[in-house]
Amino acid sequence: MTANELFENIKRKKSFLCVGLDTDLKKIPPVLLKEEDPVFAFNKVIIDATAGFCVAYKPNSAFYECLGVKGWIAFEKTVRYIRENYPDQFIIADAKRGDIGNTSEMYARTFFDTLKLDAVTVTPYMGEDSVKPFLIYPGSWVILLALTSNKGSQDFQLTEDKNGERLFEKVIKTSQKWADKDRLMYVVGATQGKMFQDIRKAAPDHFLLVPGVGAQGGSLQDVVEYGINDRCGLLVNSSRAIIYADNSENFAESARMEARKVQKEMEDLLRKHGLLS
């Protein structure tokens, strides 16, 4: 999917919501635990309930890996279910990978060849040759960590070099030499507020994947105020606030209502910024 196609989906669905599938056996409705594959059973219902209100899904690989082989089966089934039933969705593996070239090639094979995903999150610490192998598959996207939503983002990402350039800015500037804006996004936490202005100076045209709205406390209003561009340029993720809105047997309807509420808020913001006709 190109950036333009993604923007077309955003306009058509009046939403730039990404639903994070951080599916945790300890948090899903207990009624599902008797299913053969409770994780997939939960995801399937959540996807059917929310697909009308979002443009992307982001399964977080950690939540699947921790279940071992069963988790990987659930991950594969989830991706396949989205692909087959909602082909307009952009699917992101939130995996935060990155390693020496021959190993990154293996990860790229996992996510783009074996699993047919659209994008994978990648950590920049090991530099160019750890990132580029993710771009060898036609149309594949890298979503590079820039300024994350957690407290630890302050430990290294804000370190200034001799010229006053902070590490996350250096990551954004340097990585633009590796791929164009149809293949590269950045992760910027919603908790970073006005820092979005600095991000937009370094990357005016790129899409940003924005976690941290909802459970982590970031404000959608602020993100849009400081981060939106003329192609929207934002995919705002919400995981826990939507998928765990309710753990009774009504969980699907509650997730639907929550996703719809966020979509409505996004529709208003897109309209306010002149991106809907």
Added chain:
Amino acid sequence: MTANELFENIKRKKSFLCVGLDTDLKKIPPVLLKEEDPVFAFNKVIIDATAGFCVAYKPNSAFYECLGVKGWIAFEKTVRYIRENYPDQFIIADAKRGDIGNTSEMYARTFFDTLKLDAVTVTPYMGEDSVKPFLIYPGSWVILLALTSNKGSQDFQLTEDKNGERLFEKVIKTSQKWADKDRLMYVVGATQGKMFQDIRKAAPDHFLLVPGVGAQGGSLQDVVEYGINDRCGLLVNSSRAIIYADNSENFAESARMEARKVQKEMEDLLRKHGLLS
């Protein structure tokens, strides 16, 4: 396993070799492809052939994940095989993980609860709260990326801050507040040569996991010259040079000879530095 126990194993086996299990279906002897689980079949033979000459194994998760569910089965079987048959081996998941707290907790569960590994490699970009969850399991180790062996290590890891401190040095200094040297190692590439002197200034007592000897061109002599300490403090990894020494039906014997050769070289170096009585 504590750092002292690891050092005892190093003295007893006269080796600080870690064998990297980067098992690739395209590189293993074709005769194995008819096995039901060729990856595990290969690993089992390699482990039996080399266990006498090494103190650690490092399966690289990327090489298993890229095979999907089958790969994870092979990964689990490999770890279990080492645990049951060679309980003195230190087992490292080379996974380079790291994410916000609740996600890192999930990864930690994968590697230390589900898989019963000793250590996992972690990337420092997201800071303290992305690293600490890996330490909640008793005896678990974090091996933090500091100065890696690849070309891209120059993109960000060497960036100097206003005080002239390079990012890898800041990572080493800052992270020592998060865990003591019985739970924390650093990845330092063998290709970094004399930089080991700078690493030892920042972390005189820690164990270092050193990839990049062999296929990547690093020198064991240099690593030891500049990196050894009074508890050895080094785990030197070799993957391709040992496990793919030969892809004929004689591969086990070739791997054994190659591991033995490295062990002999290590024995001489340990003796030269007064660590063997």
